[in-house]
Amino acid sequence: MESLDALLKKAPTLVKGTSTLEELSEAEAELLGRRSVVAEFQRGIGRLPPEERPAVGKAIQEARRTLGKLIETQRGRLETESERLMLASDRVDVSLAALEYQEGYTHLITSTIEEVCDIFIGLGYRVVGGPEAESGTYNFDALNTPPTHPSRLESDTLYLDWGDPADEILLRTHTSPMQARYMEEHDPPVYVVVPGKVYRADTPDATHSPVFHQIEGLAVDEDLTFSDLRGTLAYFAREFFGSERRIRMLPNFFPFTEPSAEMHASCFSCEGGGQCRVCGGVGWIELLGCGMVDPNVFEWVGYDPSKVSGFAFGMGVERIAQVRHGVSPLRHFFDNDLRVLSQFR
Secondary structure (H helix, E strand, O other): OOHHHHHHHHHHHHHHHHHHHHHHHHHHHHHHHOOHHHHHHHHHHHHOOOHHHHHHHHHHHHHHHHHHHHHHHHHHHHHHHHHHHHHHHHHOOOOOOOOOOOOOOOHHHHHHHHHHHHHHHHHOEOOOOOOOEHHHHHHOOOHOOOOOOOOHHHOOEEEOOOOOOOOOOEEEOOOOOHHHHHHHHHHOOOOEEEEEEEEEOOOOOOOOOOEEEEEEEEEEEOOOOOOHHHHHHHHHHHHHHHHOEEEEEEEEEEEEEEEEEEEEOOEEEEEEEOOOOOOOOOOEEOOOOOOEEEEHHHHHHOOOOOOOOOEEEEEEEEHHHHHHHOOHHHHHOOOHHHHHHOOOO
């Protein structure tokens, strides 16, 4: 019993001296484990005289309960401290500024294409696309362009050494081949716009690039007239350049339209005269080419020119973006200079 009393006096110092749960487990094994003093006392009860066994057994059980309570109290204290340290190490300093990542945005050419297409979708047009590596059949022949036309020279067109040598394979010079491709597969009425990349054998300068973007438009239906073409393009000019824009048509020539015209829009920087940086003082800005679809194109795709009529137009995306946003020279669209591109979010 004296040894048991000595153990109970020693135990608080031993238990409270532990600083981790691992150390506490070692102290528990020393005090209450199978090889502990308490266990030895309990195993020795059988060697005592019968009349002493109840009192000794009771004292050992009380000692075990006292030691167990002491250990559990210390375990609760250590677990609380461990949790506090873990939360402190995982603490987020909300006083620090949050990390901010710059939101991405579309390139000006992409946003221009999307805006133009949205305008024509509002008029009931569909957006379609076609191959950039095109055949001479669709790029020229289907569009009423004869073999002797200057645009078929290698000085103007980039040809590819690929495919069937019986047909010219080239990088398309305009998005107009989709006129023929679409009409071949669809009966009228047809209302489509064709955005895409095109290629010319041009030397890069302030207004030219060997790679640029176009948007082609085609409408085919019964009784379409030049007035419908003019009204459609006037609506587009007002939607894209502002409600005050006026347009005018000047005669021109394109192999696949007859009659053909170039469309000008009134300058939004001046009303003519003076030294305007945008229009040069003439008051008008050339924007696109257009015209009524040539009957030869209808015959090539199997349409009856006596039953349908239509118009087509094509615009350079870089051109209309330059005019609207005052971006010059053209290379700013391709240089990936954030000082330029970040202005047009």
